[in-house]
Amino acid sequence: MNHTVLETVGLTRSFGGLVAVNDINLKVEAGSVFGFLGPNGAGKTTTIRMLLGLIKPDRGRVMLFGEDLSSHRLSILGRVGALVETPSLYNHLTGFENMEVTRRLLGCSKENIGNALEIVKLTDAAHRLVREYSLGMRQRLGLALALLNRPEILILDEPTNGLDPAGIREMRALIKQLPDQSGITVFLSSHLLSEVEQLASHVGIIHQGKMLFQGSLAELHAQQHERLVLGVDRPSVAAEVLTKQGWRVHQEENSRLAVDAHGQKDAASINALLVREGLEVFYLSQQQPTLEETFFKMTAEPVAGGKP
Amino acid sequence: MKQLLAALSSESLKLKRTLALWMVFIAPFIVILLQFFILYDRAKFFAGRDVWGVLMYGVTSIWAIFMLPLFITLETALLSGLEHSGQSWKHLFAQPVPRWSVYAAKLLTVMGMILVSTVVLVLGEMGAGKLLSVLRPELRFHESPNLTMMARMAIMVYLASWILLAFHTWVSMRWKSFALAAGVGVAGTFFAVFASGARIGKFYPWLFPVNAVSTSPERMKLAILLGIIGGAIIAVAGCWNVVRRDVE
Ligand SMILES: Nc1ncnc2c1ncn2[C@@H]1O[C@H](COP(=O)(O)OP(=O)(O)OP(=O)(O)O)[C@@H](O)[C@H]1O
Ligand SMILES: [Mg+2]
Numbered sequence: 001m002n003h004t005v006l007e008t009v010g011l012t013r014s015f016g017g018l019v020a021v022n023d024i025n026l027k028v029e030a031g032s033v034f035g036f037l038g039p040n041g042a043g044k045t046t047t048i049r050m051l052l053g054l055i056k057p058d059r060g061r062v063m064l065f066g067e068d069l070s071s072h073r074l075s076i077l078g079r080v081g082a083l084v085e086t087p088s089l090y091n092h093l094t095g096f097e098n099m100e101v102t103r104r105l106l107g108c109s110k111e112n113i114g115n116a117l118e119i120v121k122l123t124d125a126a127h128r129l130v131r132e133y134s135l136g137m138r139q140r141l142g143l144a145l146a147l148l149n150r151p152e153i154l155i156l157d158e159p160t161n162g163l164d165p166a167g168i169r170e171m172r173a174l175i176k177q178l179p180d181q182s183g184i185t186v187f188l189s190s191h192l193l194s195e196v197e198q199l200a201s202h203v204g205i206i207h208q209g210k211m212l213f214q215g216s217l218a219e220l221h222a223q224q225h226e227r228l229v230l231g232v233d234r235p236s237v238a239a240e241v242l243t244k245q246g247w248r249v250h251q252e253e254n255s256r257l258a259v260d261a262h263g264q265k266d267a268a269s270i271n272a273l274l275v276r277e278g279l280e281v282f283y284l285s286q287q288q289p290t291l292e293e294t295f296f297k298m299t300a301e302p303v304a305g306g307k308p
Numbered sequence: 309m310k311q312l313l314a315a316l317s318s319e320s321l322k323l324k325r326t327l328a329l330w331m332v333f334i335a336p337f338i339v340i341l342l343q344f345f346i347l348y349d350r351a352k353f354f355a356g357r358d359v360w361g362v363l364m365y366g367v368t369s370i371w372a373i374f375m376l377p378l379f380i381t382l383e384t385a386l387l388s389g390l391e392h393s394g395q396s397w398k399h400l401f402a403q404p405v406p407r408w409s410v411y412a413a414k415l416l417t418v419m420g421m422i423l424v425s426t427v428v429l430v431l432g433e434m435g436a437g438k439l440l441s442v443l444r445p446e447l448r449f450h451e452s453p454n455l456t457m458m459a460r461m462a463i464m465v466y467l468a469s470w471i472l473l474a475f476h477t478w479v480s481m482r483w484k485s486f487a488l489a490a491g492v493g494v495a496g497t498f499f500a501v502f503a504s505g506a507r508i509g510k511f512y513p514w515l516f517p518v519n520a521v522s523t524s525p526e527r528m529k530l531a532i533l534l535g536i537i538g539g540a541i542i543a544v545a546g547c548w549n550v551v552r553r554d555v556e
Contacts, residue, residue, distance in 0.1 A: 054555040078404035088399030
């Protein structure tokens with residue numbers, strides 16, 4: 001029953017010599033919250049701008065609701081709500097007037113304004129000038145603008161960026177309730193894994209314009225490699241011994257060794273091997289790396305072909 | 309058409325509480341005030357002349373040479389500035405409305421605002437005349453003015469300024485910088501001083517408004533014709549350019 005709402009095929013875009021987005025194939029299922037994760041400059045905003053038709057891809061295409069964005073732009077945009085980077089607001093108008101400016105353009109019902117403002121909890125502040133709004137209120141008004149036309153998919157670019165912890169929590173709570181309450185599919189970008197973990201059912205990891213991983217959170221967890229961390233009296237000898245036996249060994253800080261190994265059996269046999277070789281094992285611990293570490297590792301290295 | 313009306317209605321709401329809206333009344337008022345004081349101050353000198361004519365030509369020339377071109381520069385820059393500073397282009401251009409309608413609505417809004425200023429200018433001339441007839445009866449302003457003439461001059465100046473309207477709408481939308489838009493407008497107006505004496509003066513857009521009330525019928529017709537046609541061409545080309553660009 002799950003169908004694809006948003007799909008990109010080989011999406012590519014360069015600026016000068018820099019390939020900002022490199023052959024991205026996204027697939028977002030209806031009713032999911034898709035977290036588009038990547039460090040600064042990874043190409044998130046560039047991708048999102050292409051999803052909205054704000055810039056044109058050099059290659060590849062964007063499909064929304066099964067139709068090609070380049071040939072059905074207006075009908076598609078009528079079903080999409082978006083908040084790209086900072087919200088687009090007129091400071092000299094009230095929150096309500098800001099909504100009304102866009103409502104007039106869309107020609108939708110006035111009721112939509114009240115509803116959207118209620119969702120983001122700005123009903124009471126609706127008639128204050130946006131100039132007086134806090135950063136959190138501005139962001140929520142931006143979200144209300146995105147919700148105004150009752151979209152089927154919401155595209156949010158770093159929706160919590162720049163907010164204080166309370167603002168971040170509020171914004172996340174708002175986003176989290178959307179799929180259940182209104183059946184909206186959410187595509188959101190973030191540079192924080194923790195945020196994506198909290199909000200998303202699916203993740204796409206982008207780094208230097210390339211997609212490194214795409215799938216459900218559970219699949220990302222399954223990708224984790226368990227490791228055995230060892231404390232040995234002569235680490236270099238131990239590393240040699242283990243490598244000879246076919247284990248993958250990494251040097252850790254304070255002269256610990258980490259070995260790619262699964263389960264207690266591996267742990268026991270590694271220990272036995274080292275002891276047999278006359279080494280003293282004084283520390284041994286099975287470790288499941290956090291997603292944060294995995295993500296950090298993935299995006300710490302340059303991607304082949306990512307930059308010229 | 310429906311989309312254009314929707315975009316216009318959206319634009320009009322943005323004007324609320326803006327300096328741009330106030331300027332529609334302030335700009336013509338300044339010109340009227342200037343000419344009013346010239347007549348008021350030197351009543352002896354002007355007594356016995358065609359005072360309505362003095363008022364009308366005085367107001368129209370200051371307006372056409374100096375105030376209108378700068379006013380167009382300011383209004384287009386202020387209006388586009390609302391979008392640049394609110395980072396609204398990306399929002400506007402992601403709405404399910406044709407991009408050209410967003411551009412056209414901006415242009416038509418400024419055109420409408422300048423038209424209102426033109427009407428205010430004519431009303432101001434009449435008001436100034438009426439006031440002078442009380443304060444300086446020796447000027448004999450109680451004789452009725454040639455209203456048709458007054459309105460016709462103002463409208464011709466307006467039509468000839470379309471080319472500047474279209475050009476400045478494009479500049480202000482295309483580039484974020486207020487300084488650039490203002491610089492172009494001030495430079496254009498400044499060089500008009502030199503161009504007015506030169507033979508190419510009749511082809512210099514910043515002189516079209518004043519040429520539109522020139523005593524030479526040939527100069528006048530050319531200014532209005534080029535003002536309208538040039539305006540239309542620049543409007544279409546500018547729109548084409550802006551809607552096809554990457555949206556910041
Ligand atoms: N208009 C542009 N001109 C030139 N380079 C650009 C332009 N827009 C983006 N880039 C470059 O493309 C790359 C990707 O930028 P993008 O804004 O998409 O990253 P991002 O993932 O959104 O990063 P951030 O987390 O900082 O928002 C960056 O190296 C950036 O410098
Ligand atoms: Mg970004």
